[in-house]
Amino acid sequence: MKSILMVGQSNMAGRGFLTAVPPIVNENLSMFRNGRWQLMAEPVNFDREVAGVGPAPAFAQAWSQAHPHEQLGLIPCAEGGSAIAEWGPDGPLLRHAIQEAQFAQETSDIIAILWHQGENDSHDHLYRTYPQQLTATLTHLRTALKLPHVPIILGELPDFLGQQGFGLSAVEAPQINAAIHQVAAALPQAYVATATGLTSNPDGIHLDAPSQRRFGYRYYQAFQTQADVTVPAAQEATQVAQLTQSTPTPAERQYLASKRFAQGQGTFADFIAAYQAAQEDPA
Amino acid sequence: MKSILMVGQSNMAGRGFLTAVPPIVNENLSMFRNGRWQLMAEPVNFDREVAGVGPAPAFAQAWSQAHPHEQLGLIPCAEGGSAIAEWGPDGPLLRHAIQEAQFAQETSDIIAILWHQGENDSHDHLYRTYPQQLTATLTHLRTALKLPHVPIILGELPDFLGQQGFGLSAVEAPQINAAIHQVAAALPQAYVATATGLTSNPDGIHLDAPSQRRFGYRYYQAFQTQADVTVPAAQEATQVAQLTQSTPTPAERQYLASKRFAQGQGTFADFIAAYQAAQEDPA
Numbered sequence: 036m037k038s039i040l041m042v043g044q045s046n047m048a049g050r051g052f053l054t055a056v057p058p059i060v061n062e063n064l065s066m067f068r069n070g071r072w073q074l075m076a077e078p079v080n081f082d083r084e085v086a087g088v089g090p091a092p093a094f095a096q097a098w099s100q101a102h103p104h105e106q107l108g109l110i111p112c113a114e115g116g117s118a119i120a121e122w123g124p125d126g127p128l129l130r131h132a133i134q135e136a137q138f139a140q141e142t143s144d145i146i147a148i149l150w151h152q153g154e155n156d157s158h159d160h161l162y163r164t165y166p167q168q169l170t171a172t173l174t175h176l177r178t179a180l181k182l183p184h185v186p187i188i189l190g191e192l193p194d195f196l197g198q199q200g201f202g203l204s205a206v207e208a209p210q211i212n213a214a215i216h217q218v219a220a221a222l223p224q225a226y227v228a229t230a231t232g233l234t235s236n237p238d239g240i241h242l243d244a245p246s247q248r249r250f251g252y253r254y255y256q257a258f259q260t261q262a263d264v265t266v267p268a269a270q271e272a273t274q275v276a277q278l279t280q281s282t283p284t285p286a287e288r289q290y291l292a293s294k295r296f297a298q299g300q301g302t303f304a305d306f307i308a309a310y311q312a313a314q315e316d317p318a
Numbered sequence: 319m320k321s322i323l324m325v326g327q328s329n330m331a332g333r334g335f336l337t338a339v340p341p342i343v344n345e346n347l348s349m350f351r352n353g354r355w356q357l358m359a360e361p362v363n364f365d366r367e368v369a370g371v372g373p374a375p376a377f378a379q380a381w382s383q384a385h386p387h388e389q390l391g392l393i394p395c396a397e398g399g400s401a402i403a404e405w406g407p408d409g410p411l412l413r414h415a416i417q418e419a420q421f422a423q424e425t426s427d428i429i430a431i432l433w434h435q436g437e438n439d440s441h442d443h444l445y446r447t448y449p450q451q452l453t454a455t456l457t458h459l460r461t462a463l464k465l466p467h468v469p470i471i472l473g474e475l476p477d478f479l480g481q482q483g484f485g486l487s488a489v490e491a492p493q494i495n496a497a498i499h500q501v502a503a504a505l506p507q508a509y510v511a512t513a514t515g516l517t518s519n520p521d522g523i524h525l526d527a528p529s530q531r532r533f534g535y536r537y538y539q540a541f542q543t544q545a546d547v548t549v550p551a552a553q554e555a556t557q558v559a560q561l562t563q564s565t566p567t568p569a570e571r572q573y574l575a576s577k578r579f580a581q582g583q584g585t586f587a588d589f590i591a592a593y594q595a596a597q598e599d600p601a
Contacts, residue, residue: 077367
């Protein structure tokens, strides 16, 4: 099977509210848990109890729709609140991400690295050293994983930073975005996904769930076209809506029935009926 | 700092409903995330989207109340639905747990291993080979972590198995319990915590949240007394209630204020006011 590695800070982990978008349930998508693969369910990257919707599930769903008979696994290693200085080759975040990714490589081929980071560096002229640091991090990651040419998709920081709430301190996001573009232009097989027009949670720093679906789709576009995505697709809203409009398969309906019962919804008889109906009615 | 390792299947990961018990918020407790330590918040062991309350947080809180100036970290490696045959030395679950624990050992001293497993082996006479398998798993774990004498606390399987819902198939839970006692009696520094009287979620297999608080307290009693806990303490209800009755510290109130704002509750001005009030009023 194929896999993708998720690295960066909170907007890669995901903080979009789970109830604000339709779930993505796809039996061909999985996530790395305790050294094995489990059916993907959000939040995928549970770095904090406030973890929610990030860009990777929409990326994965778009990939799956384009590769309907293949399996894709997500390797979650993003860490909320982390600065680029904490992602150095000797730091625990990158060392741990490499350890997880190498374990996942025993059973999968990593086809892309999804990166989003920089809010914690958008102040005090940190952008001046950001390109060297980011380049060192990504180069070390590729070397350690023995994937010198694996595509890396880097998301821009969103427009709304520096204006309100937890985002107030991120006043140099434009300079960090310039640095991200500079790094991607210099690195082979590195592409940028625009964050233009995306909106935030009330906290002013985290992308809301609908925006994370759009952002993940843009990450996929950059991956698929092997080029920067500098403007959103004209049909973006329609294409993103199609990510969650497929009819669940029997296995997916069984998963959802099991989840509802485990959460205390309905009786065992209800569960058995739903489970059997899922098997018997593949339509 | 000190740490504990959580291994086993879903009732160690935790499936108790988060809303059914008061939260444990303690600035001296943390959990392992991405190679670093973060303030503990439930669910600690996020193996599945239905993860919830397990026994480890109550264990940790009881330990913390007895060691008020020390830090304890939780290393979550339990995996829902796993059978003992999947916890062999060469399998991904144990290999991954060892990798995580070794990483955590760089910054902590593991003082206990908490184990709960066996529901998936409570059928078809699997109890016959269970003692050898469990002994091999635990011995390999101690050897790999270079902790030959670290206490291991094993919880019994609950009484309610074999009766309803997802628990229906676990008809040989009494035999697995006998095997667990046999293993603990033969291994040095291994102790059993009774599951007597604990109750389940509606699914008939997972311990409910109030029971997980009691179970975690029993795990702690076994750890603290270095002996099996075969009957619940006479004052168990009172002692368990005291786990969540302490007044939050300023740092804990700040964490809770940040969490509420990140979840979309209240304005930025509300958050700033709550955050400052937490600092200014340490009572």
